Amino acid sequence: MTRQLGYLATIVSLAVAIVGCGMAVLGARRRQASLVAASYNAVYANFFLLAIATGAMIYGLVTHDFSIGYVAQVGSRATPMFFTVISLWSALEGSILFWGFVLALLSAAVVWANRHREGTLVPYAAAVLLGIGAFFFLLLVGPANPWHLVSPTPADGPGPNPLLQNHPLMAVHPPLLYLGYVGMAIPFAFAMGALLSGEIDRTDWIVLTRRYTLAAWAFLSLAIMAGMWWSYEVLGWGGYWAWDPVENASFMPWLTATAFLHSVMVQERRGMLKLWNVNLIAATFLLTILGTFLTRSGVLSSVHAFTTGTIGYYFLAFIAAGLVLTFALVAGNSEKLASEGRLDAPASRETVFLLNNLFLTAFTFTVLLGTLFPLVAEAIKGIKVSVGAPFFNQMTVPMCAALLFLMGVGPSLPWRRTSAAQVKALALAPAIGAVAGVAAGLAFGIRDPFALATLAFAAWALVCNVREYQVGAAARMKAHGESVPVAVGRLVAANQRRYGGYVAHFGIIMMAIAIAASSSYKYEKEATLKPGATMPLRSFDLRFKEVWGRDEPHRQVIGADVEVLDKKTGAVLATLDPRLNFYPTQEQPVPTPSVRSRPVGDLYLNLMAFTPDGASATIRAIEEPLVPWIWVGGFVVAFGAVISGWPTRRSAGRRMVPVRAPLGAAAGFGAPAGTGVATANQVASPVA
Amino acid sequence: MIPVRMAMATCILRVAAAVAASTATAGAQAGLPPAPAAAGAEAPPSQPMIGLTTQVPTIGVDSALEARVKSVSATLRCPVCQGLSLQDSPSELAQQMRGVVREQMAQGKSDDEVRQYFIAKYGDWILLKPKAEGFSTLVYLLPALFVVGGAAVVWVMAKRWSVPVATAQGLDEPAPTPQPVSATAP
Amino acid sequence: MNWKRAAIAAGVALPIIGLLAFGMTRDPKDIPSPLPGNPAPSVELATFAPGDEPVLVRAAGTPVRLSAMRDTVVVVNFFASWCMPCRVEHPALSAIARRYADRPVRFFGVLYNDTEANARRWIDMMGGQPYPALADPGARTAIDFGVYGVPETFFVGRDGRVASKFTGPLTEAVLTQKLDSLLAPAAPKGAE
Structure with a gap:
């Protein structure tokens, strides 16, 4: 029935x-x-x-x-x-x-x-x-x-599949991912609708599209973060991102959507980049379908449960149809998509947005190329090559650094034009921050140049980011006599879009710092221990107590109790129990690492092996600094998106704004002139 | 998202299938495996290890050799995993291959000679980062070209678009009045 | 309609679609071995389960040296007791090993990441094995052959070079065809 x-x-x-x-x-x-x-x-x-x-x-x-x-x-x-x-x-x-x-x-x-x-x-x-x-x-x-x-x-x-019933995060990650992926269909539908209806030169669709993209983007951000977290908690290798084709598939639409969320501001404000924005929306949607295709067709990895016969061809036909529709509509509307606006000077925030889009699309292109290159090499040269983490790290870390740099520069630069003196004054504090970032990294013993570069530019962006709040809040405090938290709160509330974006930036900076630190300052050790034996690590000692077993209805669990001892006093700080779960349908056990999370970093224990008599167990221990901040950063990013996209009376009113007015203050995001709220641009010089 | 990660983990765990065989016969009825408290006393001391790997680890941490082992292992692909490196993969084969890396280095082989050994056995596929030669140069070149070409486009666009509005021809926009946003501090 | 733009778009889209369609026809797990054509890696492993073939009767523990076998076709089969396809191919391997017992062909099973006890039990369960099983502690020989998993089988020609690699369960037909081709052309020249 x-x-x-x-x-x-x-x-x-x-x-x-x-x-x-x-x-x-x-x-x-x-x-x-x-x-x-x-x-x-x-x-x-x-x-x-x-x-x-x-x-x-x-x-x-x-x-x-x-x-x-x-x-x-x-x-x-x-x-x-x-x-x-x-x-x-x-x-x-x-x-x-x-x-x-x-x-x-x-x-x-x-x-x-x-x-x-x-x-x-x-x-x-x-x-x-x-x-x-x-x-x-x-x-x-x-x-x-x-x-x-x-x-x-x-x-x-x-x-x-045992791996999917081993951790509650599996309840969270796929729905978020689908909300993000499917969510990108909405802006695509509106962009295509705007092209089909010939209403592409109106502004209201772009306002709608931006909000829907922002919502989907927030879900996708959370989904990617939850996927990293799941990988970290379940797969037992102590990492969270392997540049696996499936991870890349979820990351590419995120990158293009991020590019769109930035360049759409130029369109709303200056009437430029219309054609480009439509393409970004279409690319984002088609990349979500490509991602679905890659996970379900077996093109890049044949050993997964999702592989089934013909479904890949359906997806391929759908991608082709999507491409044809997009290209036909864009080509048919090219006159209407012509740029209306003009830049006043090359050195302006608009240019920073262009560069931001350049690096985000270059990033997407690199990830796409790296993901598909094994296929390309086989199709053209008949050779089998691998493109993995070392390649992606080498190619994308410079782009990340550039994006972090622009993240700092963009909000500080005024729209339209900037003077050399302004630039100099703006750059001083963040430059000091960048140097401090590198110094801190070196002091902690980080020698990896990529990690140091990331730290430098993250610190640069952080100083710029903080200055935005500080300057805005200071102006409010002066004008309204508000206290610091009230001023910051009202600043954000009064300029949701702008400061929501800055909150998201802050989350990204957090993640960048945490990723750089955790990947370059990792400490790994593995040992086979007898009960009572200890194993010294960098900041702790471990003492292995015993192996235990437990029957559960759907699996058998083997765990090892390991005490975490203070390096100096020998006091027991915690008892961790990394486990191996044996499922009847799968011969191999599924590891369940045990993680002790603290703001300074994680202690990650994995039970690698044990003897059935409990005489010994092999424990892999990893100390990874700052990992929890990756997850926190992910939430902050999504929170920023919510602040930025939450409907307000002002933005609701904006829909009614007559069509061709993207240039004036009517499009007003950021602080509308004359509200008495100083923006960073206005008071930038006094800061330095 | 799910499936390939799944494959990745299945590979990681490939090994312990022996578990099912050995413990199933040894302790099928008793439940697997016997609780240590019950079995510990009389069980022979040298039982085989069960789990992700049966290798007795030899990871030391501080020596220069280990640093080299790590850096080379990070560039070699674990054959039974989904794109993980020898360094990251907890699978048994990866661990054994790390052992080979260590042994060969201890014998005085250079990093490149060790890599060459694995290429001779597994093909170029074993390199997680393709050699920047021949066809594979493209994978390095194209992103660089993208950035350079894109920068050129941005430059041209910025130039073209920053034509002073008053003198630009064919504009359907009235010249916008400069906004106070870019003005100096109030 | 802007035809130039449409043409550019098609020029971008078509190769991608074609590439993905090509990918659908490929198995990403099928990676060719660089070994064929090169001298076989050296094998010096201890026997833990002697075969029953008269020539190869040997006590457990006797080392086997591949390099000592000149002018012989050698079949090196990597297996494990936990490997399901190994069960499938085992009868074929045993049957062919018996059938070719009087030819210059030698079979060796190399145990891959498994315990000798498990493997002995497994061989008994499979009804014995006519060729010797060798222990490969630390999988060093398996890595030397570039093994990904089990079962994988390498055919070494009479010249001591690897002739081919076979991944997955072997059948009698495949074995016969491979062995016959390795034995036949070499016969006249073999006298040199």
Whole structure:
């Protein structure tokens, strides 16, 4: 029953999406309100249908209905309820179903929010969303059908992949990733809608698109961070980023979306880069689809559970269709996308944005090239090469340094023009900061030039970042007699967009410093210990106590109790218990490292091996400074995005601003002139 | 995101399949493996190790040799992993290969000779960073060209766009009044 | 419609699509070994399970030197008791080893990351093995052959050079074809 219901809902959703897409296009072309309304209803209907299908699947998983193909594939009676529910996204079919649900949900939300908007932008955007939806629903009916009947019904199933039921972060990371990935379909739909409707030269779509991109970007940022965290907590190698093709696949759209979030400011403010921005939105969306393709086609790694036959070709056809649509529309609207604005001087904030975009796209290109290069080399030269972490680090660290540099420069430089004296005055404090950053790194014993460069530019950006708050808050304190926290709070509240961005910058700086420190000042040691034996590390001593075993319904757990001792006093600071989990379906154990996190850094213990009699255990210990700040930084980035994108009365009013006014103060982000709030630019010189 | 990471970890863990075989026979009924307290006393002392690796580690930390082992291992790809280096991978084979790196260095081989050994056995594929020669030069060259070319485009654009508004032709925009934002401090 | 721009766009997009389509036809795990054509790596390993082939009856512990086997085709099979495909190919290897017992062919099983006790038990479970099994502590020989995992099998020609590498479970057909081609052309020249 559950199976039939879910299957039926999926098939109907495909039909509704196709018909709705046609109605939206027709309605928009003929300006027929009833057709448009019907297509909106199709969007809402799809949300309900996918909710039913997803609900049916969760119900099937929870009730262990093994007649459903997907449940038989990932379900097991022994798996705890929590992991049973989240096994919805632990394999290909379920993940596509969940993907479809998220898409239907977001589509319904944005169409509902914009249903009263005039013009044909929204109908066309709805058509694009329904078209994307139709593709995913087609996958669910065809190559990724989770509903196929298993007969005779098995009594039990194998359970989800052990790695995916080993850590609660698996409940967080995939939904965030899908919200980020699918979320990028919304700005794409609006950009395509704007091109299709010919309303591309209006400004309102770009305001909407920016907000939707910001939301998706925040989710994607969190998802990438959660993925790093999961990798760190589950895979047991003490790292969080391996430049794995799948990681790269999630990172590339993040980079292009970041580029868009910056360059869109130039468009809003100066009417420039319109064509470029449309391309960035399209690239972001297509990179999310490319990422999905790479994880599900087996092109770059054949040994993963998601690989199934023909689905890759569907994605390929979809990417091709997306490219054709984008290029045709962009080419057809090229006149309207012409730049309206002019720069006043090469040395201005606009130029910094151009450079920011240059480095972000170069970064994307490098990651894309590195990811696909093994394929290119094989296709053209028939040779097998690897492109891994050392390559990416070497190529991208300079770009990161450049971006950090620009992150400091950009907000400090005024729009339009800058004088040489201003530049000099602006650069002094951050330059001192950069030197201090390198000195601090050297003092801690960091010798890796890449890490030192990152520290230098991160410190540079940090000083600039702090100065923005300091200058703004100081002006408020002077003008309104406010205390420091009140002044900072009101400063941010009054200039959400601008200071939200700075908060995100602050998070990025945090992450940059933490990554540079943790990767270059890592201390690793591994030893086989007998009970009672100690193992000296850099800042602690370890004492191995014992190995223990425990049976759980779905696995067997072997753990080693290890005491962390103070280096000087010998006092026990903590007892850690790195474990190995043995799942019946997998011969190899899944490690569960035990981590002691402190602001100064993590102590990361992994149980590598043990003797069954408990006579000895091999422990790998890693001391990694500042790692927790990577996670904190990730949250700060997302928080900054929320501040920046949160609707305000002012931005709501901006939608009504007549179309061709991107140049004046009407577009007003940052501090509108005359509010009495000094910006950093205004008082920059007195600072130095 | 999930699947390849999965593969990565499966590779990391490749080894201990022996676990299932050995402990399943030894302690299948008792539950795996016997709790140390129960089995510890009478069990033979030299039991085989179970887990991610059965290697007895020989990682020292401070010597110059170890630093070289680390730096070379970081550039070699673990054959059974998804893109992890020998240095990062906790898999048994990676650990054994690190042992080979260490042994060869102790015998006086240079970093390049050690790398060459692995290339001779596994092919260029073993290098995580392709050699900057032949076709693979492109992977280094193209990003650099992208930055240089992009910088040129930005330069040209900045020049072209910074034509003083009053003298620019064919503009559909009125000259915007300079904003107070760029003015000096109030 | 700006045709120039559209053409540029197509010029960018088509190769990418083509590349990905090409990727669909490839197995990224299939990495060719650089060994074929080169002299076989030296093997000096101790036997832990003697084969039952008359020539090769030897006490456990006797070292085997590949370099000592001139004018002989050598099959080096890396295996482990925890490896499922090894179970699949084992009957074929044993059958062919018996069938070619009177030819200048020698088979060796090299144990890969496993304990000798497990391997002995496994061999018994598989109904014995006509060729010797060698221990490879620390997988040094496996690394010397550039082994990724098991099963992998190397065919060494009579000239002492690696002729080919086979990844995955062998079948009788593959074994026969490889051995016959290695034995046949060398026969007339073998007298030199």
